[in-house]
Amino acid sequence: MSLPAYDQAIEAVPMAMLVVDAQMRLIMANAAARELFGAGILGRPFVTVVRHPGVNDAVEKVLGGAEAGPEKLAAMISVQGRDLSVQTMVSPLALEDGRGAALAFEDRSSLDAAEQMRRDFVANVSHELRTPLTALMGFIETLRGPARNDEAVRDRFLGIMEREAGRMNRLVGDLLSLSRVEAEERRRPVQGVDLTAILRNVVASLSPTAEAAGAEVEAIMPDTPVTVMGDPDQLVQVFDNLVENGLKYGRAGGKVSVSFAAIAHEPVLRGPAVAITVADQGEGISSEHLPRLTERFYRVDTHRSREQGGTGLGLAIVKHIVNRHRGRLKIESEKGVGSRFTVILPDPRATGRGAEPKG
The missing domain is CATH 1.10.287.130 (Signal transduction histidine kinase, dimerisation/phosphotransfer (DHp) domain)
Structure with missing residues (x-):
């Protein structure tokens, strides 16, 4: 097989592949390898591209042994400032000007x-x-x-x-x-639901909880129905969780507000959207905790969360439900002021995907 034929063959392989000659210089690299290791690697010594003793030893063994077979090993390599865990296969390859080696990297x-x-x-x-x-x-x-x-x-x-x-x-x-x-999560809901009705039902169902906590839940909703494509039970679960959290961690005698806003163009969703914000007047959350709040079992205050009956899974569930609805969850908080959890959902009325509410 000629060099161009080898080149065509490895170019079709989806994983990163390199070919070195008998002097351990890189003579071929497919698109996946160029993306992984960077452009301009051809002609360079292999050891300057993949700096891992085990991989280098495997290449030397394959190049140096007449009866050497494929060498397979797991390695942690540093590539363009990133550490990657790869499964590497080093195989002997006959080239026109002598022995070579082909390397495949599975990330x-x-x-x-x-x-x-x-x-x-x-x-x-x-x-x-x-x-x-x-x-x-x-x-x-x-x-x-x-x-x-x-x-x-x-x-x-x-x-x-x-x-x-x-x-x-x-x-x-x-x-x-x-x-x-x-x-x-990969199945997008196709049922039209009245979002304002869901929010009003959530607020009404949690009113006894608010009264027991000496708090108030305020709903600021439009008078007309707002239809989104969604799973009604899951959307109830999202807002029930967020409002209940606001009551649990808000100040005694404080207020939890549920407000609605229309967004003409939401950059991340690339179109019009509706935003529902649940805001409390609690102690607030330090900024270093915000990126991890939706992780499973992550708690800012473990003792208080357990005392309040929290499982550490509520916001993880919220995140996955919002993802299923092709929306996004935005969390903002300020110490001593309170927290704001905003669920942003695509507005189907402006994209031609509207439907009559079914629940």
Whole structure:
């Protein structure tokens, strides 16, 4: 096979591929390799492009051994200022002017990151479940022993056990909800729903909670229905979560407002949109926490969150639901002033995707 034929063959490979000659100089690189390692790498010594002892040793072994076969290894390489986890295959290649080697690089960084996320998720779930389970087991042991006949202690412990069991039940419910939302995230809702009706129902359902907290929920909605393409149950879940969070973490006697605004052109969504903002008058959140608020189990104040019955999954669920609706979630907060959570959804009325409300 001639050099141009080799070039055509590796150019068709979707993963990054390089070819070196017997002097370990780069003589071929496909489009994926040029994007990964940068343009202008041909003719350079291989060791100046891929600086990894294991990969360099594998190339030398393939070039130097008559019977050498393919060498496969996992490596962490530094490429244009980035550290990448790659699976590398180094294979002997016969060139017209002697022996060469072909290298294929499979970028496994995203797979490794996903695996790390899975491990972290399992560890977090185990910790969140173990804490109330340990408490329950301890109280059961006490009730069977020293507190068997102590009615006051028994009632107090049973109340604590009920709260801990409720906490586990909420956690399991949120985990199932998150799983369902993630499974549906690629399926865009096609049903028209009245967004203002959903918001009014959420505010009405949380009014008793607001009264119990000595707070007020204010809804500033247009008089006419506003239709968006959405899943009504999931949208209720989004705004129920945001308003309930505002009541939990707002000041006693404060106000949580739910307001609506039309956006003529939303740059990220590249078109008209509607924005629903839930604002509280709480303590506010430091800026360093804002980028991580939608991570699973991330809490600004772990102790307070658990006392309030939070599972650490609410905003993660909100984020995935908003993503499914092709919208965006914007979070703003100022210490001592409060927080604003804005859900921005595409406006189908201006894109020809409107539909009559069905719920």
